[in-house]
Amino acid sequence: MELASVFDVAFLLLTTVLTILSLSTLRMLARIGMDRSLFIPVMVSAAFFWYGSMISVVFDILLESTPNLIVAQDIIKLLRQVTWLIGLGILTSGVFSYWKITKHVKVPKHKLSLKQGKDEEKRGDELKKET
Numbered sequence: 001m002e003l004a005s006v007f008d009v010a011f012l013l014l015t016t017v018l019t020i021l022s023l024s025t026l027r028m029l030a031r032i033g034m035d036r037s038l039f040i041p042v043m044v045s046a047a048f049f050w051y052g053s054m055i056s057v058v059f060d061i062l063l064e065s066t067p068n069l070i071v072a073q074d075i076i077k078l079l080r081q082v083t084w085l086i087g088l089g090i091l092t093s094g095v096f097s098y099w100k101i102t103k104h105v106k107v108p109k110h111k112l113s114l115k116q117g118k119d120e121e122k123r124g125d126e127l128k129k130e131t
Contacts, residue, residue, distance in 0.1 A: 005060045012053035019046040041094025048087030052080040 022043035029039060059076045063069050 008056040015050040019050050022046050045087040045091035052083035056080045
């Protein structure tokens with residue numbers, strides 16, 4: 001087996017795990033009633049990565065049994081790269097849209113930092129001792 005084929009199988013296994021985890025996370029979020037729109041781009045992109053990897057692995061297996069398929073090798077590589085590009089585009093657009101949303105979220109700042117709180121605690125202890 002070629003090194004490229006080993007990487008295709010490893011990528012297929014990784015994308016399979018990613019797709020399964022995305023589906024189970026999406027189901028869990030639906031059960032507890034949380035917003036699940038964050039995981040939709042992750043799940044769809046994982047499915048595209050999985051599909052691209054599956055195309056490559058299945059073609060490599062078929063190529064071993066039918067060497068005449070070598071003429072379709074360029075088309076299969078192009079199809080794999082297009083599906084990966086679509087998956088990457090979906091993942092990128094999902095991450096970018098959520099980044100834009102979180103960019104405008106204002107997080108309340110604490111009134112006292114940890115250091116200021118400790119300093120005031122010490123001053124309060126000193127005042128108690130003096131009285």
